[in-house]
Amino acid sequence: MKGSLIIVGFFVLGTIAGMCGWIPASFQQSNLSFYALCALMFSVGLSIGNDPQTIRNFCALNPRLVFLPLMTILGTLAGAAAVSLLLPHRSLTDCMAVGSGFGYYSLSSIFITEYRGAELGTIALLSNISREIITLLCAPLLVRWFGNLAPISSGGATTMDTTLPIITRCAGQEFVIVSVFHGFVVDFSVPFLVTFFCSM
Structure with missing residues (x-):
């Protein structure tokens, strides 16, 4: 839990720094975040490669x-459809498009803004960031109450990058490859599902 709070704390600090203009424009336009993500993925790959037991554990899994990933997609879409019943001012396809982001806020919010306008794009951004933050904060409780999966x-699409460290810590090293595979498949579905529901 402490590690998750530190991660969320840095997110909040970055948000405040960006809003207050503390970050130079040249820094904001650089690819530093991309390189940081690459470094994170390299570290994850290094930990997998250093532990041959991880591959054996994955092969031994059911x-x-x-x-x-399919169950995650279907469950999220079912939840989004249920939420649309509570929001009469939002159409079913609007809710399904927002849900189809699966935590991939950078891509899904851009698509939704382009197709349905800035208001729904902002809702998608906040919804998907919330999914990631909830996973970061609640991963230990989710494992305790509902199991390692x-x-x-x-985490949805974030399980191959930002939420992977906390998932590894809480669920166990043997679930690293499952998490990466899950994140890849869900991530791959985002542009197709978001554009599908936005164009309906």
């Missing part, structure tokens, strides 16, 4: 785990 499903 083959049905391949269906985990719960934070992976909760």
Whole structure:
């Protein structure tokens, strides 16, 4: 829990710094965040490569785990459809488009803004950031209450990058490859599903 709070604290600090103009424009336009993400993925790959037991553990897992990304997608879309019943001023397709971001806020909010306007794009941004933050904060509780796969499903598309460290810490090293595979598949579905629901 402490590690998650530190991560969220840095996110809040970055948001405040950006709003107050403390960051030079040249820094904001650089690819530093991309390189930081690459460094994170390299570190994850290094930890997997250094531990051959991880590959053996993955091979020993139940083959049905391949269906985990599909269940995450269907569960999220079902939840978005249910929420649309509580929001009469929002259409079913609006809610499904926002839900189809699966935590991939940078891409989904851009698509939704382009198709449906800035208001829904902002809602998508906040919704998907909230999903990531909830996963970061609640991963230990999700593992305790619902099992090791719960934070992976909760993280959506973020499980191959930003939420991977906390998932690894809470669920165990043997779930690293499951988490990366899950994040890749869900991540890949985002542009197709978001544009599909936005164009309906």
